[in-house]
Amino acid sequence: MKYQFNRGQKTVPETPTLPNHHEENNLWGQTYALTESDSSPDEWGGKNRWCKPSCIPISIICILIFLVVLLPLLDQAAERALFELNSSSDVCKNCKLSLIESIPDGLIYNGSSSTTYPSTFDTWMGLIGSAHSSIEIASLYWTLRLSEVYPDPSSNKGEKVFQALLKAGLDRGVTIRIAQNAPSQQYPNVDTEFLVKRKAAEVRSLNFAKLLGGGVLHTKMWIIDRKHLYIGSANMDWRSLTQVKEMGIAAYNCSCLAEDAAKIFEVYWALGEENAKIPSYWPSSLSTKINMNTPLHLLNNNETFQTYLSSSPLPFNPSGRTNDIDALVNVVQHAEKFIYIAVMDYFPLMIYTPKVVFWPVIDDALKTAAIDHKVKVRLLISQWNHSRPSEDNFLKSIISIDKSYPGVSVEVRRFIVPANEEQRKIPFARVNHNKYMVTDNTAYIGTSNWSGDYFTDTAGVSFVLHDPVFDRNASHTTIRSELQMVFERDWNSQYAHPMKM
Numbered sequence: 001m002k003y004q005f006n007r008g009q010k011t012v013p014e015t016p017t018l019p020n021h022h023e024e025n026n027l028w029g030q031t032y033a034l035t036e037s038d039s040s041p042d043e044w045g046g047k048n049r050w051c052k053p054s055c056i057p058i059s060i061i062c063i064l065i066f067l068v069v070l071l072p073l074l075d076q077a078a079e080r081a082l083f084e085l086n087s088s089s090d091v092c093k094n095c096k097l098s099l100i101e102s103i104p105d106g107l108i109y110n111g112s113s114s115t116t117y118p119s120t121f122d123t124w125m126g127l128i129g130s131a132h133s134s135i136e137i138a139s140l141y142w143t144l145r146l147s148e149v150y151p152d153p154s155s156n157k158g159e160k161v162f163q164a165l166l167k168a169g170l171d172r173g174v175t176i177r178i179a180q181n182a183p184s185q186q187y188p189n190v191d192t193e194f195l196v197k198r199k200a201a202e203v204r205s206l207n208f209a210k211l212l213g214g215g216v217l218h219t220k221m222w223i224i225d226r227k228h229l230y231i232g233s234a235n236m237d238w239r240s241l242t243q244v245k246e247m248g249i250a251a252y253n254c255s256c257l258a259e260d261a262a263k264i265f266e267v268y269w270a271l272g273e274e275n276a277k278i279p280s281y282w283p284s285s286l287s288t289k290i291n292m293n294t295p296l297h298l299l300n301n302n303e304t305f306q307t308y309l310s311s312s313p314l315p316f317n318p319s320g321r322t323n324d325i326d327a328l329v330n331v332v333q334h335a336e337k338f339i340y341i342a343v344m345d346y347f348p349l350m351i352y353t354p355k356v357v358f359w360p361v362i363d364d365a366l367k368t369a370a371i372d373h374k375v376k377v378r379l380l381i382s383q384w385n386h387s388r389p390s391e392d393n394f395l396k397s398i399i400s401i402d403k404s405y406p407g408v409s410v411e412v413r414r415f416i417v418p419a420n421e422e423q424r425k426i427p428f429a430r431v432n433h434n435k436y437m438v439t440d441n442t443a444y445i446g447t448s449n450w451s452g453d454y455f456t457d458t459a460g461v462s463f464v465l466h467d468p469v470f471d472r473n474a475s476h477t478t479i480r481s482e483l484q485m486v487f488e489r490d491w492n493s494q495y496a497h498p499m500k501m
Helices: 055-087 120-130 153-170 190-197 255-271 324-333 361-372 391-399 479-489
Strands: 021-025 031-035 096-101 135-139 175-181 202-206 219-226 226-231 246-252 296-300 303-312 338-343 377-382 410-415 435-439 440-446 460-468 497-498
Touching: 055 226, 055 391, 096 120, 096 479, 120 153, 120 219, 120 226, 120 246, 135 153, 153 175, 153 190, 175 255, 175 440, 190 202, 202 255, 219 255, 226 255, 226 460, 246 440, 255 296, 255 303, 303 324, 324 435, 324 440, 324 460, 338 479, 361 377, 361 391, 361 410, 377 391, 391 410, 410 479, 440 479, 440 497, 460 479
Parallel strands: 135 175, 175 202, 338 377, 377 410
Antiparallel strands: 021 031, 096 246, 135 219, 219 226, 226 246, 296 303, 303 460, 338 435, 410 497, 435 440, 440 460
């Protein structure tokens, strides 16, 4: 049985068709046309009228009984039907999910809002240590080692990750495959070059200039033994472990999802071959049935969560894969109460093209949610040394609709990571690098900043997870509710500064 998320209502099997304004249904499903004579006051007491005044209280009572008694029973029946999916091959039964964070050195939360989750460093080290046969990593660039970027003591964590990978490939015989963006003067990827020379890993580089005319491989994804998975904002960079605020998600013992992620990795691997071209049709072996319309069912504590991975750009997506921007907009459109967004950059533009181009896809979706459906929108946008001054204009544009009509609520705050004198010397550090969205029913954790280029010609992935359909008001925690708490922790912290018009 397939369930869809509908704004403001619960969907159950065979929901009665609602009448239009010319018809009215009685409790037995019969339809009567309403005419002027039917509704004229002097006809109510007629002998042959279908409804007498005394029927009104009875009808109201029957409707109340239906709403109070029958609808919950239908909900329970639908939930049981969803739960019974655990006997089918479409259900992942043993997955364990966890939010993964990097909290920069020196960023300390005040009071009771200090809850944090497993660190990126501990997670990566654990994933490497658990590998028996394979490690597959998709990355933008590599600067893990002590001698790279800047000689800060906190870079020792990156060195430890690098040495763990080296030993896994050399001493334990783990097959390591790395798909990375083509090296450049700014990012020479010395780390991966060293791994190749030592025969500890096989590396392929994607040349986006040749493949698409522009863009980069911006994905940050780990797949271990086709069983465990990490997706998040953290680059293969020691600063992502100690100097930059990151958010990701890990899935353990979840081969059904890891195998699907591996299909995305195989696309990168194929395009990393010398003289590779994007094919007109991807082989069927890389197609997927797990997408926005037919999500994967994850069973946890007798509850069924729905999830899928989306990907960009569209030419990289074999049959069945949901395009990342479609996933993002769909999450926005199905929010019922609130949309909380934490991203480094927010631009309704193509900002990396030769000519700046207006691209209002996300901006329009958010404004529509706020105005048409009265969904509360909050954006937590990073402020750091490399923020573009023009970004303020677009943030002020979306704030301008706040309180424009009753029930319209849009707020923006800028998140500033604190830095001491030494930390300020570290290049491209001390920033909130998060790329996620959480609504009242869905968690969306991605690898892309929010400008048009990242969704049209840049490779990225997102992890989309829906709360159980009929259990969204439950008091127990889920990944979605935990992500909401992370956002609220940051939003209410001393590091978030309200943006004014």
